[in-house]
Amino acid sequence: MSDLFADFAPPTPQAPVDGPLADRLRPTTLAEVVGQDHLTGPEGAIGRMVAAGKLSSMILWGPPGTGKTTIARLLADAVGLRYAQISAVFSGVADLKKVFAEAREHGRLGRKTLLFVDEIHRFNRAQQDGFLPYVEDGTVTLVGATTENPSFELNAALLSRSQVLILHRLGADALNELLARGEALEGRPLPLDDAARAALVASADGDGRFLLNQAETLFSIELPEPLDPAGLSALLQRRVAVYDKDREGHYNLISALHKSLRGSDPQAALYYMARMLTAGEEPLYVLRRLTRFASEDIGLADPQALVQCLAAKDAYEFLGSPEGELAIVQACLYLATAPKSNAAYKAQKAAFKSARETGSLMPPPSILNAPTRLMKDIGYGKGYAYDHDHQDGFSGANYWPEEMTPARFYEPTGRGFEQRIAERMAWWDERRQTS
Structure with a gap:
């Protein structure tokens, strides 16, 4: 049994004794939150706000089961705010009006409200705009939770009034800590050998709630002896990665696969992929990693690489295992033998960095949309050079903010x-210099 189990004292239960294990193990202080020290620690954004005793509105962005709801509850307690919670899945305009009215009434009595909005991205644009006056006048301190990229799902006006804080997937240490706390609360170890325990942690894919739900199933049954990975997989009806005698794990193998592909070694890449699939790794997980590789390490050096990966996904979903796994093999070999380029990956990083630094600079007036007469009168679209009207379909105009x-x-x-792309870009650059 781990040292964590020996040292951990069970927290005071916050849910009925027969409630779900995940609820009974909810932390009672921010210090008990696992895996998010970059936010909740003394130097983290949340840690600093709590130390100062003042919260700003924030959006908690992260995968499921990483502690978003727990952090919001504990934040309210930490700074003495009234806590209110709604879910965008089940709430509408009437619910929002009621929440804001109650918050305003409590504010008159001297107690501010922290409003936690789960799945905030589910609210439409108009509903999101409805938060703005109440956030601006301090009626509520908004803490929104989302699993989706806020840049795409939330209004710019709402984002400008909130900090976006990113929660990480829980790593193996954090997940093992949760299992140890569950064992302490239950007063007995999980019925797993070391390899099965590691496989259970890997199968959670960073989701603490999922891990505790699986652990609760294991606690609910009596077993004559600890399960090995195969027994665990059969019991939970979920394919889990099997760890070999060297304890080489899931993340080591996916790293080896990725680097073998990058190094254009189809034999090694195929070997590591086979290791993962025969160990019980989810084929769709492997396909997700291959698809990422196609964009990150090949890009436009061979635009068909991404197409091959998506076709392999479709083929696997159509055929299933084991027939569909041949399509995954084909995609793997294609990637390993394709020309390599990380130019698109580097371009993304550079462009995103520039976008963050330059804020909201307007494009030049000549390329702004002008659907109304007023917009045309103030110069939107004036002087736009329609490229198809120019020789070779190229005007050489400037499209950058002034x-x-x-x-x-x-x-x-x-x-x-990319050699052909480079030639085109050089030709366009030359024409821009002379236009």
Whole structure:
């Protein structure tokens, strides 16, 4: 049994004794939250706000089961705010009006409200705009939780009034800590051998709630002896990665696969992929990693790489195992033998960095949309050069904000299809200089 189990004192239960294990193990202080020290620690954004005794509105963005709801509850207690919670899945305009009215009434009595909105991205744009006056006048301190990218799902106005804080998937240490707390609360160890315990942790994919639900199933049954990985998989009806005698795990194997692909070694790549699939790894997880590789390490050097991966996903979903696994093999071999380029990956990082630094600079007026007469009267779209009207379909116009010097984010390599792209870009650059 782990040292964590020996040292951990069960917290005071916050749920009925027959409630779900995940609820009974909810932390009672921010210090008990696992896996998010970059936010809740003394130097983290949340830790600093709590130390100062003042919260700003925030959006907690992270995968399921990483502690978003727990952190919101504990934040209210930590700074003495009244806690209110709604879910965007089940709430509408009437519910919001009621919450804001109650918050305003409590504010008159001297107690501010922390409003936690779960799945905030489910509210439409108009509903999100409805939060703005209450956030601005301090009626509520908004803490929204989302599993989706806030840049795409939340209004810019709401984002500008909130800090976006990113929660990480729980790592193996944090997940093992949760299991140890569950064992302490139940007063007995999980009926697993070391390899099965590691497989259970890996199968959670960073989701603490899922892990505790699986653990609760294991606690509910009596077993004559601890389960091995195969027994665990059969019991839970879930494929879990099997760890070999060297304890080489899931993340080591996916790293080896990725680096073998990058190094253009199809034999090694195929070996590591086979290791994962025969150990019981989810084929769709492998396909997700291959698809990411196609964009990160090949990109436009061979645009068909991404197409091959998506076709392999469709083929696998259509055929299932084991027939569909041949399509995954085909995609793996294609990636390993394709020309390599990380130019698109580097371009993304550079462009995103520039976008964050330059804020909300307006595009030049000539390329702004002008659907109304007023917009046309103030210069929107004036002087736009329609490229198809120019020789070779190229005007050489400037498309950058007037306050910004044109930048170069994407630099194609001379490998594969990118060689042709580089030639086109050089030709366009030359024409821009002479236009």
